[in-house]
Amino acid sequence: MKETQMKDRLPSRQLRKRRLQEWLGVVAGRGVLIVVNVLALGIFCGLLWKAGPILQAIPLCDLLFSSDWHPLKNSFGLFPFIVGTLAVTGLAMLMAIPVCLLASVYLAEYAGRRFRELARLVIDILAGIPSVIYGLCGILVIVPFVAWLGDRAGAATTGYSLLAGGLVLAVMVIPFIISISVEVLRMVPDPVRESALALGATRWETVKYVVLRKAKRGLLAAVVLGFARAFGETMAVLMVVGNVAEVPASVFDPAYPLPALIANNYGEVMSIPLYDAALMTAALILMLVVAFFSLTAHYTLMRIGAANE
Amino acid sequence: MKSRKREEVFFKALMMASLTLVFLALTGIVAVIAAKGLSSLNLAMILETPKGGYYLGKEGGIANAIIGSLYLVAGATVLSLLISLPVALALQKEYLGKRFADITRLVLDILWGTPSIVYGAFGFVVMVLLGLRASLLGGIIVLTLLMIPIMARAMDEAVRLVPFELKEMAYAIGANRIETTLAVVLKQALPGIFTGVILAFGRGIGDAASILFTAGYTDEIPTSLLDPVASLPLAVFFQSGTPVPEVQARAFTAALILLFIVLVVNIIARLLGWRFSRNIVR
Incomplete structure (x- = not known):
């Protein structure tokens, strides 16, 4: 699929255009894939960032294994x-x-x-x-x-x-x-x-x-x-x-x-x-x-x- | 010998019983919703928006939710198509190393499985950051996030089914990757792509958890992207819990319309999948 053997010849104008078109397409395709991966990472990081305050304030153990759920009294047992x-x-x-x-x-x-x-x-x-x-x-x-x-x-x-x-x-x-x-x-x-x-x-x-x-x-x-x-x-x-x-x-x-x-x-x-x-x-x-x-x-x-x- | 035969018969009976149970349960759902919904379905219900005092059972229909849902999902379908199609095409092995493609597939699978309530919460965070309030725009964005993995994975499956020999022919006559993709792959995978779009549409229109915080709920039909918008699944959710029978009747009607849309959309997706596939080289 690589057009290496064509490189020796002088590329015509149309060929150059097509190469540019392919290059653009491939770059765009890869870009979209990167966007999707970043999106997933972004969702995870966003949640982590918003959960941050309580993860720092309350030890994870208490958060996960305490049955005390009184948000107004600042006790958050999940x-x-x-x-x-x-x-x-x-x-x-x-x-x-x-x-x-x-x-x-x-x-x-x-x-x-x-x-x-x-x-x-x-x-x-x-x-x-x-x-x-x-x-x-x-x-x-x-x-x-x-x-x-x-x-x-x-x-x-x-x-x-x-x-x-x-x-x-x-x-x-x-x-x-x-x-x-x-x-x-x-x-x-x-x-x-x-x-x-x-x-x-x-x-x-x-x-x-x-x-x-x-x-x-x-x-x-x-x-x-x-x-x-x-x-x-x-x-x-x-x-x-x-x-x-x-x-x-x-x-x-x-x-x-x-x-x-x-x-x-x-x-x-x-x-x-x-x-x-x-x-x-x-x-x-x-x-x-x-x-x-x-x-x-x-x-x-x-x-x-x-x-x- | 007899006991072996008996075991066979026993398990076969058990299997048929389970299969019957499954079909009974699922047709039961359709039957219950149809029975409840049809009795309260009338033209005013579909064509009118609520006229105040809605939650107390005064007059008006659920046009706001029907139109709202269509707005939301139409917007989200277009947006996610714009992202998913390039993703599915770019996942072909000519574009990337296999490893990156596989990782992206797994990431899409994770997103596909991520509960919609998580999208809702995340979407709300993003909206607060951007200073948006519950609105059509917010709902569209969150639904788009929800629909991208569904659409992209379905399209990816379709694109992967295109025989490599066909692409090789295109390459052999000098087409480059973009030309091959557009002229050969896209055409071959079209039914699958279409099915993907429709499936995502069906999932999007039925999802309530993701738009619970992001789209809001209103009696009006939205006139701009920044207005809050009503939707069918939330109409079912909010109105099914009330003790007022007239309001409950609206929940049933909304459920019936929603079910109807989803079933029709799914059936169309399968039928078109078959129809289109006659022109496909396999």
Whole structure:
């Protein structure tokens, strides 16, 4: 692609113009890439900079592991929110993972090509439903359901609870995880399946002993991506989770995840600088955790993709 | 032998049950929103802006949110297209070392996964720095940030699917990198690029967390870039929590319209992807 051999000759005017055009294009292209990278760095640095005051004023340990949340008295313990986020996300993943694995194994291994394509199309389209709509459905359907369930179980609950948040979040991440999982399972080469079947294994045994084992890392990556998605999800959870700043004791208790904390309070608190910084720390935690998980997952998927090429 | 067969049947049943559950849950969502929304949908709701006393259930519709959302996302789509397309094209291996391209891809993946509330908070910080208040401009900027990674990654996938042999042909007849990119790659990747734009549009129009602080909310239709602007997702969010049934009905209608737009946009993206791909060399 380099035009070195042309250099000996005298470049015509048009050639010079084209070279200039190419040079400009390439430089512009690289420039745009640099801009994108700088943008990511800028978001990170911006959050770090705004979180700075509280990171200096309060030891990180207290900030992360104290349950004392009284912004007006200058005590900022993020522990209840961190536990809330982990609990809601964990609960959602607990419910979503088995369903996702089973459904995607069916789509990838049992279903015919036509049905698989159609199902994936539907699932991909549904994965695009905005989170406020999931939240609204949560208010309409899941919250009353959880209240009824709590009544049965003898727990006092309004329905706005950890369980409601977990359920809504589970439904939200399911299409996302299935979509990636099916792709991962389809990447397992067919000869592998055929040799297992030829040895007399049933379909399910082929899946259990061969396909799942081969796709293990990819499936893990899909789950991790789903986790990262759920971890930062704001609106749907905020609408059903109850938002009480205490460490929840049961699944029927309300919780208060980090994204909900930011969404509910940010923008009104500019007058208390440390409060502002505490919320920025929450945003920073979200970004770092999500970045870490999605980075490892994407890296794994990229390596699997490269190995298959 | 029997137990092996039984295990097979058992797990197959379990799988079908989960798949049914997934479809039931997802169609249930569409059904619930449609049922709730259709009962309160009428022409006045779509065409009128609120006429004061809005949160108490007085008359008026959600035209402000519909128009506002379209303004916001149209602006953000154009801006992010202007950035994402060059990014996706520049990620081709002729332009860069593989390493830098891979790093940029990972960075885009991180941005892609970054929660929208983080964009919202960051956007608010930037707006305070610039002295902007919650406005159409602020909302557009934040949505642009949110949509760039979605668009760029989708386009990058499309650009990467262009067979290298095709590019080699262009190079062989003396085209340089820019000419090849514009004449061959762009044309080949066009359906994918279009799909990327539409997908990002769908994500942008439904996102509430990022514009919560940056776009504000108002009963008026904005007349300048510096006016605050209403949006459909926030209309759902703000009005679903009230006890007044008329206000809740507006939340349902807003949700229905939002869902309709998103579903239509997504379906168009897939269908056009198929249609365009007939002219593509693979």
